[in-house]
Amino acid sequence: MCKTNDIICTKVQDLMDLNSMIEELQNEAEKLKDEIKAYMGSEETMQAGCWKVTWKETISRRVDTAALKKVLGDALEEYTKTIISRPFKVS
Numbered sequence: 007m008c009k010t011n012d013i014i015c016t017k018v019q020d021l022m023d024l025n026s027m028i029e030e031l032q033n034e035a036e037k038l039k040d041e042i043k044a045y046m047g048s049e050e051t052m053q054a055g056c057w058k059v060t061w062k063e064t065i066s067r068r069v070d071t072a073a074l075k076k077v078l079g080d081a082l083e084e085y086t087k088t089i090i091s092r093p094f095k096v097s
Contacts, residue, residue: 018096
């Protein structure tokens with residue numbers, strides 16, 4: 007485990023404070039988006055001053071790996087790609 011000092015402890019606290027502010031701002035942004043979407047109703051585009059607002063339906067397709075594994079069993083492993091990541095977390 008990495009040793010720490012007062013400077014790095016302050017940096018971690020600053021990070022946590024900023025993350026809290028970001029979360030609050032994201033929540034506020036979501037509220038504004040919801041109000042705008044409610045105003046737009048079923049319309050997909052809107053001109054708001056110099057801003058063009060779009061809220062269009064999109065369709066995406068994803069592979070249901072759980073269902074595919076039931077059909078293919080272990081053969082699915084042949085087509086599985088392993089990805090290694092290193093998430094940064096503070097708790």
